[in-house]
Amino acid sequence: MAEHAAPTLSTLVQRFFMDHLIEQRAVSPQTIAAYRDTLRLLLNYAATALKRTPSAITLSDLDAPMLLAFLDHLEKERGNSVRSRNARLAAIRTFLKFASHHDLASLATIERALAIPFKRFDRPMVGFLSRAEIGAIIEAPDRASWAGQRDRAFFSMMYNTGARVSEMIGIRCRDVVLEGQPAVHLRGKGRKERSVPLWRPTAALIKSWRRRIGDPTGESILFPNRSGGRMSRSNVTQRLDLAVAAAGLKNPGILERPVKRPVRGWV
Known part of the structure; x- marks a missing residue:
């Protein structure tokens, strides 16, 4: 044969x-x-x-x-x-x-x-922000503008849930429950899914944001870009940079903090 x-x-x-x-x-x-x-x-x-x-x-x-x-x-x-x-x-x-x-x-x-080995490398110590510093960044975006309201709701949910940026930008309106015990359903790496409770202030921001975007259908992206599609990681980084800069005007110490460190919950 x-x-x-x-x-x-x-x-x-x-x-x-x-x-x-x-x-x-x-x-x-x-x-x-x-x-x-x-x-x-x-x-x-x-x-x-x-x-x-x-x-x-x-x-x-x-x-x-x-x-x-x-x-x-x-x-x-x-x-x-x-x-x-x-x-x-x-x-x-x-x-x-x-x-x-x-x-x-x-x-x-x-x-x-x-048999080729992975290279060893030094892992830097992970820093952190105080609750007051996080609050200053969340409150920094303009409350009156469309993008500002989105950013405040986005940063609040990211802090609340500890979600990765990749999880946040993929959240659809159907993934959020605002009645009873508010919660959000997240889909992470390896298709792992989990539900995370939302604090009352976070749920209130999400409710306000959904009213701002016209209470869209369940399949709609919850935090869209201007064209209605998903935000990119670079877009989130840009918006966070703006919020940090604005928060730094009243809290100069924030500007010296590693806010953009690639850890869970922040870019």
């Missing part, structure tokens, strides 16, 4: 996304995008290094020396942090583990690639 030919790299990539990530693991769109960007960067780097087209790259080309050179390229030429480098490596490892089940001829290459 004739032996089955090993699948091409392009076939493996397609199966990885369509069958493994989407159908079997049902990962979030954000995770799929991160893996897609990583493999695109890797294949473009390998194509340049080997002077081939990306479609001509094979799985055996993605050996340990190639991956180490790629990771070095990310840090030294693209300016990625060690944290970002490790995230790219994690995505590559996930793909290679999948590929090892479908291309037995490349097992030795894959095993050596999987």
Whole structure:
């Protein structure tokens, strides 16, 4: 009997996304995008290094020396942090583990690639803001403007729930319960879901904000941008910068605080 030919790299990539990530693991769109960007960067780097087209790259080309050179390229030429480098490596490892089940001829290459370690790095001590400082930032946006009312409700809910920015910008009106015991339903990383109670002041801001936007349908984004779509992370960062600057006029100490530290609850 004739032996089955090993699948091409392009076939493996397609199966990885369509069958493994989407159908079997049902990962979030954000995770799929991160893996897609990583493999695109890797294949473009390998194509340049080997002077081939990306479609001509094979799985055996993605050996340990190639991956180490790629990771070095990310840090030294693209300016990625060690944290970002490790995230790219994690995505590559996930793909290679999948590929090892479908291309037995490349097992030795894959095993050596999987042996590449993650880099250690110093984790900075996480700072915090006092309740008064948080309150000053929440109260800073203009109460009269559309954007100001949205920002006050947004920052209040983010502080109340400890939600990530990615969770906040995806909240729809149907996810918020304002009758009885107010609460919000959040969808986090890995499609994990949880409901978090809302404090009365937060619920009052949300009620006021929903009246401002015309009490939209349940599928509508609760905190939209001007065009009605989702806010981006950069948009949230910009709005937080404005609120911090405004709060700093009365509380100069806030301007010296690490408000934009990428921790849970803030950008």
